[in-house]
Amino acid sequence: MEFGIKELIFIFVAAMTIVPCFFVAFSRNILHSAFALFFTFLGASGLYFFLDADFLALVQLIIYIGGVLVLLLFAILLTRNIDNIRKTNAMAKNRAIAAGAGVAVMFCILIYAFVISSRPFSHAENAAYPAVTIKALGSLLLTKYLLPFEAVSLLLLAVLIGSLVIAGRLEK
Amino acid sequence: MNIIGIESYLIIGLVLFLIGLFTAISRKNIIGIFMGIELILNSSALNFAAFSRFSARSLEGQLFSIFIIVIAAAEAAIALALLLSIYRRFGDIDADKLDSMKG
Numbered sequence: 001m002e003f004g005i006k007e008l009i010f011i012f013v014a015a016m017t018i019v020p021c022f023f024v025a026f027s028r029n030i031l032h033s034a035f036a037l038f039f040t041f042l043g044a045s046g047l048y049f050f051l052d053a054d055f056l057a058l059v060q061l062i063i064y065i066g067g068v069l070v071l072l073l074f075a076i077l078l079t080r081n082i083d084n085i086r087k088t089n090a091m092a093k094n095r096a097i098a099a100g101a102g103v104a105v106m107f108c109i110l111i112y113a114f115v116i117s118s119r120p121f122s123h124a125e126n127a128a129y130p131a132v133t134i135k136a137l138g139s140l141l142l143t144k145y146l147l148p149f150e151a152v153s154l155l156l157l158a159v160l161i162g163s164l165v166i167a168g169r170l171e172k
Numbered sequence: 173m174n175i176i177g178i179e180s181y182l183i184i185g186l187v188l189f190l191i192g193l194f195t196a197i198s199r200k201n202i203i204g205i206f207m208g209i210e211l212i213l214n215s216s217a218l219n220f221a222a223f224s225r226f227s228a229r230s231l232e233g234q235l236f237s238i239f240i241i242v243i244a245a246a247e248a249a250i251a252l253a254l255l256l257s258i259y260r261r262f263g264d265i266d267a268d269k270l271d272s273m274k275g
Binding site for chain 2 (some may be wrong): 003006007010011014015016018021022024025029030033034037040041044047048051052053055056059060063064067068071072074075076078079091092095096099100102103106107110111114133136137140141145148154155156159160162163164166167
């Protein structure tokens, strides 16, 4: 097993994805959670680059960091006073214990299933895989997957109007 | 075995999913719950892309990832609009205190 600079960068990116997750889950301050989420999204984008999914990595950067995270920060700053933000992200004690136990059990079961599964997940290592995915993705989206594409477009339009209707009423 | 393989991606997706689940269940703040849901959606999109790269050797998995990301963004917009509306009406975003419907 060779261990070059690529593997080192992969381990770094994977750690950058996973470690901030624990801050998201356990931080008392919701702003810290949001900034930890930033590093998780950045790391996920790096993981997409390692999968040769260049378009997906860019989409991850643009939509998650540029859209969802900014929206999240807006919501945090609009809904809570900044001075009591230190205690804004409390956990429900009994639910946290139940969730922790459930998650631990699920983790053990899934790791066990992962270890005992004899079927190799990856095959055909050297089969053709396009170096640049944007063109192929675009033609797939407009031929074979045209109906889901249109449905998603309609969904986005509905979301646009719906969020305006829900959040836009400022006067009584 | 190569470390940049599907096994690493499956483990990363598993950890992301479980931490997201824990966050979504244990938080009181609606924004915290929402962060957990984002983590879960992120892990599923990552898994689709990993299987598309290593197992199927085709681009259709990435297409599903794109649809997941689009739906996550739509969900973010609607969830945060609802949250602002809830905050305006109740003055609080603690999920445990929103019990007018006695759920």
